Amino acid sequence: MTAALVMSLDQLQARLSRNHMAAWMGLSITSAAAGRIVLSAPWREEFISNPEHRFAHGGILATLLDTAGSYAVATRLGRPPQTIDMRVDYLRPAYEATLTVEATVFHYGRTVATVDAQVSNPDNLTLAVGRMVFLTADQRAGRPAS
Amino acid sequence: MTAALVMSLDQLQARLSRNHMAAWMGLSITSAAAGRIVLSAPWREEFISNPEHRFAHGGILATLLDTAGSYAVATRLGRPPQTIDMRVDYLRPAYEATLTVEATVFHYGRTVATVDAQVSNPDNLTLAVGRMVFLTADQRAGRPAS
Amino acid sequence: MTAALVMSLDQLQARLSRNHMAAWMGLSITSAAAGRIVLSAPWREEFISNPEHRFAHGGILATLLDTAGSYAVATRLGRPPQTIDMRVDYLRPAYEATLTVEATVFHYGRTVATVDAQVSNPDNLTLAVGRMVFLTADQRAGRPAS
Amino acid sequence: MTAALVMSLDQLQARLSRNHMAAWMGLSITSAAAGRIVLSAPWREEFISNPEHRFAHGGILATLLDTAGSYAVATRLGRPPQTIDMRVDYLRPAYEATLTVEATVFHYGRTVATVDAQVSNPDNLTLAVGRMVFLTADQRAGRPAS
Numbered sequence: 001m002t003a004a005l006v007m008s009l010d011q012l013q014a015r016l017s018r019n020h021m022a023a024w025m026g027l028s029i030t031s032a033a034a035g036r037i038v039l040s041a042p043w044r045e046e047f048i049s050n051p052e053h054r055f056a057h058g059g060i061l062a063t064l065l066d067t068a069g070s071y072a073v074a075t076r077l078g079r080p081p082q083t084i085d086m087r088v089d090y091l092r093p094a095y096e097a098t099l100t101v102e103a104t105v106f107h108y109g110r111t112v113a114t115v116d117a118q119v120s121n122p123d124n125l126t127l128a129v130g131r132m133v134f135l136t137a138d139q140r141a142g143r144p145a146s
Numbered sequence: 147m148t149a150a151l152v153m154s155l156d157q158l159q160a161r162l163s164r165n166h167m168a169a170w171m172g173l174s175i176t177s178a179a180a181g182r183i184v185l186s187a188p189w190r191e192e193f194i195s196n197p198e199h200r201f202a203h204g205g206i207l208a209t210l211l212d213t214a215g216s217y218a219v220a221t222r223l224g225r226p227p228q229t230i231d232m233r234v235d236y237l238r239p240a241y242e243a244t245l246t247v248e249a250t251v252f253h254y255g256r257t258v259a260t261v262d263a264q265v266s267n268p269d270n271l272t273l274a275v276g277r278m279v280f281l282t283a284d285q286r287a288g289r290p291a292s
Numbered sequence: 293m294t295a296a297l298v299m300s301l302d303q304l305q306a307r308l309s310r311n312h313m314a315a316w317m318g319l320s321i322t323s324a325a326a327g328r329i330v331l332s333a334p335w336r337e338e339f340i341s342n343p344e345h346r347f348a349h350g351g352i353l354a355t356l357l358d359t360a361g362s363y364a365v366a367t368r369l370g371r372p373p374q375t376i377d378m379r380v381d382y383l384r385p386a387y388e389a390t391l392t393v394e395a396t397v398f399h400y401g402r403t404v405a406t407v408d409a410q411v412s413n414p415d416n417l418t419l420a421v422g423r424m425v426f427l428t429a430d431q432r433a434g435r436p437a438s
Numbered sequence: 439m440t441a442a443l444v445m446s447l448d449q450l451q452a453r454l455s456r457n458h459m460a461a462w463m464g465l466s467i468t469s470a471a472a473g474r475i476v477l478s479a480p481w482r483e484e485f486i487s488n489p490e491h492r493f494a495h496g497g498i499l500a501t502l503l504d505t506a507g508s509y510a511v512a513t514r515l516g517r518p519p520q521t522i523d524m525r526v527d528y529l530r531p532a533y534e535a536t537l538t539v540e541a542t543v544f545h546y547g548r549t550v551a552t553v554d555a556q557v558s559n560p561d562n563l564t565l566a567v568g569r570m571v572f573l574t575a576d577q578r579a580g581r582p583a584s
Contacts, residue, residue, distance in 0.1 A: 019197070021202075022195075046170040048167065049165050062232070063205025063206070083204045083236050084235070088231060111403060133377055137429065230571060235399075235406050253383045277421075279523055283575065310489045313497060351498075351501020351504050377527045378528075
């Protein structure tokens with residue numbers, strides 16, 4: 001992919017940190033390229049769903065996938081886009097550990113972009129995968145975004 | 147649906163309140179029947195994604211859909227099941243307000259259950275819809291759950 | 293829904309019959325309203341996936357869901373739109389019988405429309421359900437369709 | 439992936455050819471490994487959806503994705519499994535050409551397997567991608583398949 005990164009990593013991180021949910025989760029951008037981003041999330045006790053088995057709520061993994069997908073598009077669009085829809089497949093429980101989520105835009109169109117993302121643990125096991133469609137057109141005017 | 151509610155509303159709420167994420171979100175069960183549940187979520191500033199437009203992060207809506215879906219199955223299974231996969235469609239922004247999520251099991255099989263859920267605002271506008279598959283088989287033994 | 297039906301049932305059927313795949317399947321429109329359509333598909337031996345159990349291929353059910361979804365949007369848009377993405381949940385085998393598929397637009401936006409559809413057998417059992425997103429914007433100009 | 443191929447390519451092709459729909463589409467298996475399969479589909483005029491633009495119906499691409507996904511699981515399970523659910527993202531129109539579909543099992547569990555698949559044209563452009571969940575447990579007994 002030869003498209004340019006239209007926001008610097010610092011600009012992307014600044015924008016992400018203003019997102020209350022991302023700030024609460026302590027999300028930081030590890031790397032960014034055009035159409036690709038990696039985020040890191042330190043563990044929080046509030047992530048836990050099942051208190052005996054102590055794995056994270058599926059909603060936390062979905063939040064990571066959605067956020068990373070949106071910022072992967074932002075690297076090309078210049079702003080995080082609206083999510084149209086998302087599929088999440090849960091593969092393994094997310095136990096207490098820093099979680100990493102990586103997202104890649106695999107189809108960038110004038111109206112929508114299609115993105116794959118995956119959440120991994122420090123052992124590089126994939127815990128969940130997401131496939132998402134984001135709106136790249138300017139929704140107010142209904143015109144393409146760029 | 148003539149199946150019995152295998153956990154009382156108090157039992158369901160007690161189980162839900164032990165879920166750290168649900169507790170952080172302040173989720174309460176408004177009503178429960180066999181294969182159907184309604185949850186209520188008071189607003190939190192941490193839900194906000196876009197700080198100017200002040201709507202909730204899509205991950206919060208996904209968390210509500212997943213939680214309600216899981217507890218809709220729990221009304222029949224006796225415990226909240228694992229989520230296999232989830233689709234979320236985002237229809238409208240979720241602005242500051244108490245959010246309501248309703249989930250209904252529309253196919254309950256020996257191995258998986260299929261569930262629809264929707265998040266609404268106090269004006270009864272649907273903000274997001276989810277479709278989910280949960281594991282009803284006993285995963286340790288690989289036998290059906292009941 | 294108070295939107296008008298922008299194509300008559302005869303116009304919709306004429307358009308559908310020019311679709312080679314729909315013609316091969318013998319699809320006929322049973323009823324149409326703004327944002328809603330019902331199609332009927334007579335059985336064909338070629339639909340069969342498993343020759344012993346003689347149920348239809350999942351792809352046939354997906355084709356019915358996609359076609360009905362597209363024509364549900366066409367009742368408002370004036371033409372069958374492009375499908376952006378589709379989820380299909382398979383609930384029961386589709387044995388030899390006329391299949392009915394009903395689709396309803398539940399969110400019609402300037403850029404995309406979101407649609408639910410279900411395939412039923414003559415006993416009114418739901419065999420598969422679909423949720424789809426279609427492009428309502430004019431893709432050439434990237435402008436909204438209407 | 440070190441799992442063994444439990445059906446030979448000839449056995450897989452023999453089984454596939456007994457599937458009426460696959461036979462009608464003329465599907466042939468190009469290559470098979472444990473958890474991975476490639477199928478080829480010659481063009482048919484009946485695939486066409488839009489008679490002016492002459493691209494294939496989305497249902498044909500869904501049928502290819504579902505079939506390839508099922509046979510990717512069959513390489514490990516010894517039989518094509520039931521599809522639980524499928525997501526399809528349509529990326530580009532499928533114009534007249536031999537279509538290739540490749541599927542890979544990326545998570546194989548005792549109860550379900552999760553599979554990615556993509557349809558490509560002879561220029562190696564991806565036309566559609568699918569993500570599917572198949573039942574690997576023995577559904578009659580509700581026991582794991584192996």
